[in-house]
Amino acid sequence: MEILENDSLIVKAKSQGAELCSIIRKSDGREFLWQADPKYWKRHSPVLFPIVGALWNNKMHQDDETYVMTQHGFARDSDFELLEQTHDTISYVLRANENTLRHYPYNFELKISYRLIDETVKVMWQVRNLEEKRIMHFQIGAHPAFNYMDYDPEAERQGYIKFDSSADTYKLSVIGQKGCLASSGETLKATDGTIRVNRHTFDHDAIILEKRQVQSVTLISPTHEPDLRVAFNAPVVGIWSPAHGSFAPFVCIEPWYGRCDREDYEGEFSDKEWMQHLKPGAQFNAEYLIDIL
Helix, strand or coil: CEEEECCCEEEEEECECCEEEEEEECCCCEECECCCCCCCCCCCCCEECCCCCCCHHHEEEECCEEEECCCCCCHHHCECEEEEECCCEEEEEEECCHHHHHHCCCCEEEEEEEEEECCEEEEEEEEEECCCCCCEEECEEECCEEECCCCCCCCCEEEEEEECCCCCEEEEECECHHHCECCCCEEEECECCEEEEECCCCCCCCEEECCCCCCEEEEECCCCCEEEEEEECCCEEEEECCCCCCCCCEEEEEEEECCCCECCCCCCHHHCCCCEEECCCCEEEEEEEEEEC
16 A cells, blocks of 8 residues: 655555545545445445446457457456655556456556645546557546545435536436446436435436536535535546445546447447547546545
8 A cells, every 4th residue: 555645635545456545634534535345335446447337248349359348447456566656646557468468459558646736636547559550449537436525324415516517407328238328318407517416316327428518526515515526628427326225425426538338339449439549659648636625
C-alpha cells in the first residue's frame, strides 16, 4: 500500500489493480472512498481497461479472431508495478504479458498515476501502443465509489446529484440484456441539473449519459451541503449504486472513454462506439479530478 499525505488529505493506493483505496480528510477523519465491504461491492475504485462495461456474450471479435473478456476488462485484477512515488504522486504500470494476450491481442503499456493537490486527487491515465505496425483499439474508464454523507438506510433519500449543466432533462442510455445497451433509451428528469437520490434511482442499473452531456458530478448531502465533485472531459459518464431493495452506502461516479456493447453486437471490436484508437508508438492521455468540498 502506497500513501500520499498533505495538510488536508491522506490518500492510499495499491499495486493490485493500481486501485485507489482511501481518501481521508484530516480535519475530521472522514473516509470518502468506499471500503470494499463485499456485502455490497468488493472494490474501491477499479480501473476499467481495455473495455468499459460488457461485451455481448463476453466475446471480442477482431481481425477474424475471437477473444473472451469479462466485464470491464482485466486491468482491475492485474498486478501492476510500482513505477514511481514522490511526495505528491504515485505511479503504477502494467504491460502486456502472456495472460493479457490471451484476452486482448495488443502489446500495450498502461500507466495509472495519482497526484495529491491540496484537497484534490488528480487521476491520470496514459496508454501507449507498443505494436510495431498495428493500430491498437481500447477503452478506459473509472469506477470510484464514494460514501454517502450521513448515510441512513431507512431514509427516503440519500441526498442529491448535481450536474454542471442546468438542464431539466437528459438523454439516458439504458442497460438491457447481459449488461449491454438496450436499443431504446429514456429521459432522465432533473431540476436545474439536480436529481434526488431515492430508493428507485438505480432500479435499472447505472445512469449512463453520453455525448458529453455532463462534465462534472457533485454529491450533495440530504441537508444540501456540497460533499465532493468529480470533474472530467470524458465523453460518457456512468453513475451507479447496487440495488439491494434498500440503499447501499455508496454511489459510483464513473468517467468513461468507452461503453458496453449494444445488445446483439457481434461486429469488429474496432468499430464499437466510443472506441479509442492509437497508431503504433502513439500515446493516449486523460485525467479526472476528485475534489473534496
